[in-house]
Amino acid sequence: MADVFLIVSITVAFLILFVVSVYLLVYYQHPDDHNEAYFPKGVVIFGIMLAGATALLLPLDVANNEGYAGCDGYNTRLCGGLNMQLFWDIFFWLIPIWVFLMIPFSSFYYEADDGMLMAGTVVNPNPVRKSKVWQALGWTAATVLVIGIIFAVSFIIGSDSSIPVNQYTGEDLLLASGGHRTLYSVTPVINETSGEPLPFDPTTQMADMSSADASYAASVTADGEQTLVLQVSLTTFFAGLMAFLGWFLFAVFGGIGMSSMPLDLLLVFKNRPRHMDAVEFAEAQTSLRERVNELVDIGEMIKVERDANPGLGKVGGFGNYFSAEKRKDARNERQALLEFKQAVFLLEQDVDDFKACTQNYDNYNPLKPYICLFLGVCSLIISLFWMIHIIVYMFPKTPWAPFLNNYFEWFDKWFPLFGVLSVAIFTVYLLFAAITGCFKFGLRVACMQLHPMILGKTYMSSFLFNIGLVLMCAMPVVQFSADAFSAYARDSTINQIFNVQIANLNFFGFFFTKNIFVYAFLAFMVLSGLYLMCKPRDAPPSGKELRDRLRSRRG
Numbered sequence: 001m002a003d004v005f006l007i008v009s010i011t012v013a014f015l016i017l018f019v020v021s022v023y024l025l026v027y028y029q030h031p032d033d034h035n036e037a038y039f040p041k042g043v044v045i046f047g048i049m050l051a052g053a054t055a056l057l058l059p060l061d062v063a064n065n066e067g068y069a070g071c072d073g074y075n076t077r078l079c080g081g082l083n084m085q086l087f088w089d090i091f092f093w094l095i096p097i098w099v100f101l102m103i104p105f106s107s108f109y110y111e112a113d114d115g116m117l118m119a120g121t122v123v124n125p126n127p128v129r130k131s132k133v134w135q136a137l138g139w140t141a142a143t144v145l146v147i148g149i150i151f152a153v154s155f156i157i158g159s160d161s162s163i164p165v166n167q168y169t170g171e172d173l174l175l176a177s178g179g180h181r182t183l184y185s186v187t188p189v190i191n192e193t194s195g196e197p198l199p200f201d202p203t204t205q206m207a208d209m210s211s212a213d214a215s216y217a218a219s220v221t222a223d224g225e226q227t228l229v230l231q232v233s234l235t236t237f238f239a240g241l242m243a244f245l246g247w248f249l250f251a252v253f254g255g256i257g258m259s260s261m262p263l264d265l266l267l268v269f270k271n272r273p274r275h276m277d278a279v280e281f282a283e284a285q286t287s288l289r290e291r292v293n294e295l296v297d298i299g300e301m302i303k304v305e306r307d308a309n310p311g312l313g314k315v316g317g318f319g320n321y322f323s324a325e326k327r328k329d330a331r332n333e334r335q336a337l338l339e340f341k342q343a344v345f346l347l348e349q350d351v352d353d354f355k356a357c358t359q360n361y362d363n364y365n366p367l368k369p370y371i372c373l374f375l376g377v378c379s380l381i382i383s384l385f386w387m388i389h390i391i392v393y394m395f396p397k398t399p400w401a402p403f404l405n406n407y408f409e410w411f412d413k414w415f416p417l418f419g420v421l422s423v424a425i426f427t428v429y430l431l432f433a434a435i436t437g438c439f440k441f442g443l444r445v446a447c448m449q450l451h452p453m454i455l456g457k458t459y460m461s462s463f464l465f466n467i468g469l470v471l472m473c474a475m476p477v478v479q480f481s482a483d484a485f486s487a488y489a490r491d492s493t494i495n496q497i498f499n500v501q502i503a504n505l506n507f508f509g510f511f512f513t514k515n516i517f518v519y520a521f522l523a524f525m526v527l528s529g530l531y532l533m534c535k536p537r538d539a540p541p542s543g544k545e546l547r548d549r550l551r552s553r554r555g
Contacts, residue, residue, distance in 0.1 A: 003064075006060070006081070009060070009063075014049070014053065017049040017052045017053060018045070018049060020052070021044075021046075021052075024048065025045060025463070027455060028454070028455055028463075029458055029459075029460070029463070030456070030459045031456070037460045040107075040109070040463070040464060043103060044106075047098055047468075047470075047471060050091070050094055050095065050098060051431060051467065051470040051474055052428070053091070054477075055424070055430075055474065055478070057091060057478070058481050058489065059420040059424045059427070060084075061087075061489065061494050062420060064081075065489075084492070085493050088239075088493060088494060088497065092235050092242075093238075098467075100143060101140065103464050103468045104139065104140045105136050105137070106460075108135065108136035110461060110464070151241065154237075154241055155234065155238075158506050158508065159232055159234075159237045159505070160229055161229070161231070161504045163230070163504045164226075165228050232505065236502065239497070239502065240479075240498075240508070241508075242472075242475040243479040243502070246473050246475050249434070249438075249469065250434055250476040250517075251476075251517050251521045252437070253433075253469070253473070255437065255522065255523065255524025256528040257433030257435065257438070258437070258525045258529075259383065259525055260440040260532055262376050262377075262383055263529075263533075264436070265372045265379060266373065266377075267537075268376075273356040274357060275357065276358065284354055288350065288351060291347050295343055295344060298336075298343075302340060338449070341449075342442075342450065379429070382426060383433075385404065386426070386429075387525060387526075388403060389403045390521075390522055394484055395518075395519075404484070405485055405486075408422055409488055419488075423485060427478075427481045430477045430481070431473060431474070434473040434477075435469065435470060439451070443538045478494065479502070483498065486499055
């Protein structure tokens with residue numbers, strides 16, 4: 001029977017995630033979307049819940065499989081009464097469904113033309129809605145087809161997992177612990193048909209042998225290492241493939257976010273609004289007015305250029321791809337538009353700060369900078385702890401110190417809930433870092449569309465983009481956390497899935513076993529931290545240079 005505490009915890013967690021999801025949607029959405037886009041809103045709410053629940057599954061897995069008296073051997077995954085294998089399988093399928101089906105359809109539907117089918121021709125709403133649905137279905141079907149082919153070919157080619165197993169000879173090891181089944185294995189033998197761990201066997205690799213078993217273990221002799229080759233299940237392979245693909249995003253954006261998130265929060269406190277005198281007010285007002293005039297000129301130039309070349313920025317203008325000159329013009333137009341949007345966003349931020357120092361000074365919440373200071377210090381500590389843990393535990397072949405694993409276990413000794421909550425905090429923090437890093441990268445490098453989350457000004461397209469990014473990073477976060485906390489979560493189901501079956505896949509297991517992505521993650525974290533310390537402020541692109549560049553292209 002399932003543990004009552006775990007059932008209550010799951011119910012409360014889902015209720016909290018639902019409330020948080022609705023809160024974020026209501027308070028961040030743009031006024032234009034208040035009574036529109038109901039289907040995308042449902043996708044966003046469930047996507048936020050799915051991302052949060054995926055990150056919280058790891059601490060639930062640990063709570064279910066550890067700390068319960070009477071847990072034995074093969075049934076450790078059911079110690080708390082929950083079948084965590086089933087939980088993980090459900091989420092392993094929900095994430096790709098949301099990333100490659102629901103979010104693309106919602107994005108295509110939301111961004112489709114909703115007012116005109118032909119220039120200058122107004123049509124009734126029903127054909128427009130029907131057209132939007134079919135257009136979104138067409139693009140979504142193409143996306144699903146491409147992804148399906150990639151997944152199918154990958155599974156056929158690389159679904160075999162070569163698991164190293166140390167073989168031992170001796171009497172039944174169950175006698176060592178008085179007949180209780182205790183799984184002393186980090187790489188158990190897996191049933192080739194079902195993919196489930198077999199009952200404890202003398203040929204299983206031993207690890208974490210207790211002192212009570214030391215004398216008995218001395219009588220067991222090692223016969224060397226052998227490799228067990230098996231085909232992992234379809235669900236497990238797709239989870240590994242999603243983690244592999246997501247790592248390319250998470251290594252870059254997550255690494256940048258680990259450094260940028262603490263710095264941004266601390267800068268909110270450092271640059272908190274202060275009352276300006278008359279001279280400072282006049283200088284700031286003049287500077288903002290000049291930037292506004294520059295951007296107005298740039299916006300008009302971009303509009304004129306797009307009107308003169310109506311197919312330049314459109315997807316599907318095949319003529320653009322066969323002409324080198326048109327491809328270059330399209331790239332230049334896109335680059336100018338991205339820089340323009342960067343400058344507009346940073347101008348809006350500076351205008352808000354200017355208002356907070358002038359007419360809205362008396363209404364500004366004085367607690368906000370201090371809350372950001374507290375959160376900035378906490379995030380700085382978590383980022384530093386992550387960096388230390390990666391260096392001392394994950395990189396060395398033999399870990400120098402368990403570090404965070406000991407911290408979680410110490411909490412569990414006197415109040416297990418704190419240990420589980422600590423795992424949840426460190427795991428969810430990685431997802432926030434990915435979002436922050438993506439936005440920071442977009443602000444500093446004008447090569448991607450900005451999708452900021454701004455209170456009361458966020459369109460559904462930005463919601464969908466950020467949810468898709470978080471869900472793409474969810475699997476690498478789980479894999480990364482399961483590897484980082486493998487000593488603490490050694491009996492968890494996800495540890496057996498990622499660190500045994502997926503880590504030894506012939507297709508991409510090399511990247512996991514050799515920590516290739518983790519090295520990249522730490523490199524981006526350190527390099528971005530050094531860069532941001534030298535240039536902490538997000539400076540807008542030069543409006544004068546952009547305006548001159550556009551003028552030269554027109555000439």
